[in-house]
Amino acid sequence: MLETTAASETPIRRAILGSLVGTSLEWYDFFLYGSAAALVFNKVFFPTFDPLTGTLLSFLTFALGFIARPIGGIIAGHYGDRIGRKKVLLFTVSLMGGSTVAIGLIPSYATIGIAAPTLLVIARLTQGFALGGEWAGGALMIAERAPSAHRGYLTSFVQVGVPIGTLLSTAMLYLMSGILSRDAFLQWGWRVPFLLSIVVVAIGIYIRRRVGESPAFTELKADARTATRAPILNLLKTQPLDVLRVVGIRAGADILYYLLVTFMLTYVTTTLGLPRGVGLLAVLIAAGMQLFTYPAFAALSDRYGRRKVTIFGAAGAIAWMFAFFPLVDTKTTGLIVLAVVGGLFFHSAMYGVQASWICELFETQHRYSGASLGYQLSGIVGGSLAPTIAVALLRASDSTTLVVGYVCAALAVVLVAALLTRETRGGNLQESGAVATTRSAS
Known part of the structure; x- marks a missing residue:
């Protein structure tokens, strides 16, 4: 049983629901773009290039979203540390929904020419x-009010938003591509999942409005110690190495994820010549598994520590990469599913613990800024160019050997970074100014 009083159960449950729903919707929108970039955008927005080059250009536009993420993280972190977590979250979910609907409304290259990819960018x-x-x-809305003994498990529900978003976006594209002809899907069918974002955003805003502010921030504000005028500068002055540590433990996991979820879709369709549905089915099943493996590994981190679970995931993923492409290259649906499921199982061990570990590394006064900056910088280093680099390596060598080497090298960095990052489980985040202290695993 969680050591929470009856009075505290409702706030923590609301915080979990608000974070889970909001994050799921955000990742639905974000991953929808990634799947469409792999399957559709090369034909709709870059039709004058050969298929592989068009896909490469589509993935470059996909990477641009990662480049913008640190800017959004810095600005949101600034206001989140000064005016509160809740207000910023209402703004971000509204902005994400609006931009996703806009993508669904952009005319094709055949209709408006170069303006189409420009608007897409x-x-x-x-x-x-x-x-x-x-x-x-x-993550902070949960972590800053969760009991320390179960913080990893409870905060992992922010991470669960990722597979939910993947499931929703992939399922919608799978459904539309399955019930429509190829021409109908390319003409208008792919737009439907983007336009539906307006509905899910309305739900997210409603739920988030009912969630109270984080207790740690409320205490900080009451004590008139709401960070500095520039929380990001205070962060870089006092905890710059922790920002780099976050990048280290995250970037490799991002590279692995986008290889398994985004590049794999292109590989099985363009290189192996298999139907779109094969890759989408593998992603759907693996994402369904992660609904359970994220919380499971996070719970293990509450018992054995964030570091040990992360090291297990990185080491296991390195080993699995040597089996991944041989399984996929069989062109057998069941073995392709197994390849993706196995890879995302080990990814779960790394990613499931990151929400609690990253939040625990930073002081309350600039925790939003620190968590945002470290998390989003790793997106640029890791996931942003991962599909593009993988396609380029495949094209250069006509072999997956270099792709495997690229991913394994990134995962080796995760191992080193995890060893250099302090263990934080059990620390107190509910005191203003608090930062979790090192605690050895028992």
Whole structure:
């Protein structure tokens, strides 16, 4: 049983629901773009290039969203540390929804020429800006009110928003591509999931309005110690190495994820010549598994420590990469599903603990800024160019060997960074100014 009083159960449950729903909707929008970039955008927005080059350009627009994320993280962190977590989260979910609907309304290249990819880039940058401020706020709304003994498990529900978003976005594209002809899907079917974002955003705003402010921030504000005028500068002055540590433990996990979820869709369709549904089915099943593996590994981190669970995930993923492409290259649906499920199982061990670990590393006065900046910088270093680099390596060598080497090298960095990052489980985040202290695993 969680050691919470009856009075505290409702706030923590509301915080979990608000963060889970909001983050799921944000990732639905963000991943919808990634899947569409792999399957559709090369034909709709870059039709004058050969298929592989068009896909490469689509993935470059996908990467732009990551470039905008640190900017969004810095700005959201600034206001989140000064005016509160809740207000910023309401803004980010609204902005993400609006930009996603806009993508669904952009005419094709055949209709308006170069203006089409230009508008696509603008909308993608807006998506990235919105997501940049989303994750840290959602994680803090739970972490700063969760009991320390179960913080890893409870805060992991922010991470669960990722597979939910993946499931929703992939399922919508899978459904539309399955019930429509190829021409109908390319003409208008792919737009439907983007336009539906307006509905889910309305739900997210309603739920988040009912969630109270974080207790740690409320105490900080009451004590008139609401950070400095520039929380990001205070962060970089006092905890710059912790920002780099976050990048280290996150970037490799991001690279692995986007290889398994985004590059794999292109590989099975363009290189292996399999139907779109094969790759989408593998992603759907693996994302369904992660609904359970994220909380499970996070719960293990409450018992054994964030560091040990992360090291297990990184080491296991390195080993699995040597089996991944041999399984996929069989062109057998069941083995392709197994390849993706196995990879995302080990990814769960790394990603499931990150929400609590990252929040615990930073002081309350600049915790939003620290969590946002570290998390989003790792997106640029890691996930932003991962599909593009993987496609380029595949094209250069006509082999997956370099792709495997690229991912394994990134995962090796995770191992080193985890060893250099202090263990934080059990620390107290509910006192203003608090930062979790090192605690050895028992």
